Amino acid sequence: MIRKILIFPVWLLFAHHSIGQVDSLASDSLLLLQIQSQLQNNTPIPAQPRTSPSNNPDMSVIGDFRTTYQDNQNRHFDANLAETEFSFQSVIDPYAKADFFYSVSRDAASGEFKGEIEEGYLSTLSLPFHLQLKAGKFKQQLGKINSLHGHAISFIDKPNAYVRFFGEEGMNDEGLSLSWLLPNPVFFQELTIEETDGPRESPSFSRSTGNHYLTLIHLKNFWDLTANATLELGLTGITGVNYTEKSTQIGAVDLTYKWKPVQMNTYKSFTFQNELYWSRATFDSTEVNALGFYSLASVQVAKRWFLTGRYDYTNKPSSAKFVEQAYSATLGWYATEFQKIELQGKFTSANEADEENNFKKEFTQVLLRWVFVIGSHGAHQY
């Protein structure tokens, strides 16, 4: 009996293969039709390809050049090519696609360039029951900001709470991610379950030397409120171990309201985005409950101009007594889809002196970045 049940998924895979066979027959007859009609016409149609006749993947290079003023550092001004990202994306075969992002960043202080595979994963295209499986190293389904590449967000630095909880690079681990599009006829719901190795550099989690792995569950809910407005609510739960090999659990909520008029969507838009992280971590004998969140509003004031204001509040996952708050404003000028310049001013104040900020409790930063893209046209994210 149980064996019969087990056989079913296998049968389903074969069922999908048979669809593939129908495919080739249908395209054969289509080809035949085209040949017949061309023979009848007698007029040769000049070759006009609709897609690039190349086996090369879509390639692009993204540069992120920054100049910074920071009064929490001994050296106030800096200019560096903060990140160069190389991306290669393509369908592998009829069943899957692959995405690779190789990132080279430079440490401003040491001057060393550090290259790493930022992401490299396969995604299936043909699993049944509206399932999709990712395998490799990928940005995990935590809230809104984590799945975006740094150059795609409308401000320069990552929110303080995000950096304090997950590090500059965020949750970007190796393993498997299975997502399911729920059969909800009323609104979009996607459930994602990820099982990964455990991140190597993260304030909250560590790669265990024993048999502990990282589990993440994310539920994304999305509503079209009107033709012009949408609401997204995401719920995330993560469990893993921290550097003391004790357990850490994080719960996260993200809420995003977007307004973008369908007709004039390249001229006007408004985004109100919030993410909250709550962590319960056991360090040796003590348990720490820490909280962090950010809230931002972004207005597209004209076709090329974006203004973003953000408020940050955070503890450290290792200390609930530490409280850091920050206020920032960013002005962005988007020349084309391939180039933008952003200027951000930020004021941070903390109740405790912190080594990372050169033991300054209050400081100001001014960041300017120029993001530029060459190569294939990247997809937009919503």
Added chain:
Amino acid sequence: MKNKINTLIIAFMLMMTNVFAGAIRVVTTTQDLKSIAQLIGGDKVDAFGIATGYQNPHFVDPKPSYIIKLSNADLFVTVGLDLETGWSPSLLGSSRNPKIQKGSPGYVDASIGVQLQQVPSSINRGEGDIHIYGNPHYWLDPVNGKQIARNICDGLTRISPENKAFFESNLKSFNETLDQKIKVWNAQMLKYKGTKVIAYHNEWCYFENRFGLQIVDFLEPKPGIPPTPSQLVKIIGEVKSNSIRLIISSPYFTTSSSDVVAKQTGAKVLTLATSVGAFDSIKNYFDLFDYNINQLINTLK
């Protein structure tokens, strides 16, 4: 007990695989393709168009709600030629629907067989938003509508071969109606052959060539780059020296720069429909040309 569970599982699987039974679910990227799919598929199809008729089809936001539509679709129809490159590939990739992926029987590139215009011989982004395979606004020539309809008919036949005769017969009457209409439209526009106009964006070449208009220049200095003061000065000069009476815009562009030129020269700004549904009265592909040609005639006469 185990038997019951097994029966339930079988019933669930049959349910999942037999959702086919109803109408063929067609998702198109634009309203023009939706209209043609409805005219060819008749009551056998349930069609949904993603971009609205008054929206710029280059810049559609890939909202997750579209993924639901695509995940259940039997047929996906795209304008192609990179028109939707910023949004449709990511939606297709998330749709988890192998039936409509590029190369599958349920994927229709409506541009196949269409004689393309403005195919660049070299690619350089310094020239603005250049479409590497040619200008993608080919549905604005009604003659190309026949090829689009042929491609959609072939796609529907691949999905539902038992309805082949039905689709072919609808295609035949679509072509007949279109042929008659094209004769009328050509006759209406005959008087205005060679009329020089200015356009906002380079999206009218197929319409221009079909109906004998002559687009002298664009308000955008390069495709996708908003009008600059120096470009407006140049346009004003061209309008004056060529006695141009008309500036063609689209529903998704602001008319502020066109209005500046109009004020300086006395030329009229006319917002034409780029797609079915751009204005309430445009319900199908035939209405699109009826509307635009009537507007042109009324402005030029």
